[in-house]
Amino acid sequence: MGYSKDQLLARLKELQIEFSQYEHPVVLTVEAQAKYVGNMGGVLSKNLFLKDKKHRYYVVSALADTKVDLKVLSQRLGLGKSGLRMAPEEALSEILQVPLGCVTPFAVVNESARHVSLLLDQGFKTQKCCIFHPLSNDMSIFLNAQGLDKFLKSVGRNPSYIDLEANPPVGKDQPPDLAALVPSDSPVLSDLPEKAPSSQDCTGKSVGAAINSAAVTAKAVKPSGNAQNVKEKPVDSVRPSIPAADAGKFVEELLDRASALLLSEISEDSIKQHGGQLGDEVANNIKKCLREDLKNLATIFKNTAYTEGFYAGTRYQPKRL
């Protein structure tokens, strides 16, 4: 459930942020908004909801007069010359949970917008009063950059103000200056080795191959209920391809590794060599080889499960008395 306008206003008051509000008929554009609140002493903002090729989202909030060049911005973020485009309407309702024409920096209060990067025009900082929509287009609120910062920090965001009109060169020796503002999702596991390296201490290259294919074919799972995840294709290239806090997948991975190792240990040679003792020999080898690996997997599983619980715990609502 997305935050409502009233909840936002209540939160601002709780945080003792100075602001004023003005109701007006629903507006979908800055021009329309200007008709109602343009002469009240504040500076209008224009807000863009953007998306890049890797399904990462950005809210760019600028003074209405600031020129925003998407091509330049895209390069400065390290996305190439045409990496940024306007996000589709569905994303607006799913991720920002605001209606059309209502993009606003305040939308990051929603959990679904957790991974949306927020880029703010440094021009806001010198204005006495800036105008935004408070999650609804039938109202405008007026506050200064300090107030906005206070709100953003209260929801765990570190406000990033940038010069949106700057056009620094981006090349081999000049890294994209805004690269740090690209949402840091888990890195893509696109460069798994072509030849699977053989595990130490264990015979057979098939072990490595099994591990490799298990990693590639295991379905992607991300633990916390992220609205972004719901809409994305099942095998998402951005998400990690290892079992997270999913017990079923975790067990499958363990069984895959154990059986791959088992199969590699049983061959004509090893049968000849050990005969009836092959069972003991294989059992010992499996334990020796897999012990540390499996413990590591188990620790990752434990940490992920704990994190889910912790996350839920910090957001739980105490019983009403």
Add this chain to the structure above:
Amino acid sequence: MEKTEDKNQQQEEEQVVNPWEVSAKDGGKIDYDKLIDKFGCQRLDQSFVDRVQRLTSRPPHVFLRRGVFFAHRDFNDILDAYERGDKFYLYTGRGPSSEALHLGHLIPFMFTKYLQDAFKVPLVIQLTDDEKCMWKNLSVEESQRLARENAKDIIACGFDISKTFIFSDFDYVGGAFYKNMVKVAKCVTYNKVVGIFGFTGEDHIGKVSFPPVQAVPSFPSSFPHLFSGKDDLRCLIPCAIDQDPYFRMTRDVAPRIGYHKPALIESLFFPALQGENGKMSASDPNSAIYVTDSAKDIKYKVNKHAFTGGQDSIEKHRQYGANLEVDIPIKYLNFFLEDDAELEHIKKEYGAGRMLTGEVKKRLAEVLTELVERHRRARAAVTEEMVDAFMAVRPLPNMFD
């Protein structure tokens, strides 16, 4: 921490080892025996390794077996107390100066994870973002960002979240922690820090007042949410030996303010790919293997840049064998190849000239690739929420289980 002239030695004649500079005599090798003598710490001999094995009922870590962690202070006290049933906690840290971590950075963390698992004890990890902000002139935001990024790689080493607290100085300094900082600061004169850290009149006051920040995690009362009521709890600090002068200061102060001296267990330096005399530097990506390197990168770096002790030609090599003293692949295998028997075999065959450099390099590339792959997969599972959870000031009720 900046490089500075060591006032107590002539650099041309002696080796220099302190938190900012490590260099051998005449461009040769570091003499670790001399270092132990000069610092006054103890060698970690085989009897310790055996004792650890007995106490923890598991094979000792490869770094212990191979003498990578080779020196200590009061580790026997820690073990005596442990045998009596008195536990301890671990303290280690990182100065987040860069995003790219290489294998040398991981070594203390890999060993600390083993200690956590083997002894079943809690761990605090300090990210000195304030230090890097001051010494490397990073912005506050950038150093905080790097701290979080480095935390992800640290978490990927496999620490147990129910027994580990990671904190950044910018977030955590204050309260009980700060009270201890003041207690420590009162016991160290300006002249003393100048002597230890080489500060000059030109250095800003931030640097001069930083050392207590790194000292107080050695004292359990700095973490009231973890160790409240356990003022007697001992601390063990795994670190590289260049940090020793720094903790000497802490050990000097501890009894004066009523705390146990922290114990230390110290490691050798991890050599650069180009050899013991080379320097691993962030500006030369070929001087080290990074955790973000692909299998191809690793193969390339090992083949093209690793300094070897092999002879110039195959005939000479078969005749004289390899010089294991300077061979980097052998040294790296010493750190990372688990199987003792295999390592012995390789050393024997290579030293006799029966095995060629190419084979050793191939094996090394395999070992490193597996290590880096495992790390990357673990890193991919670390979410922002997980970092938040590791860094949250929360109780750890099962920290000794």
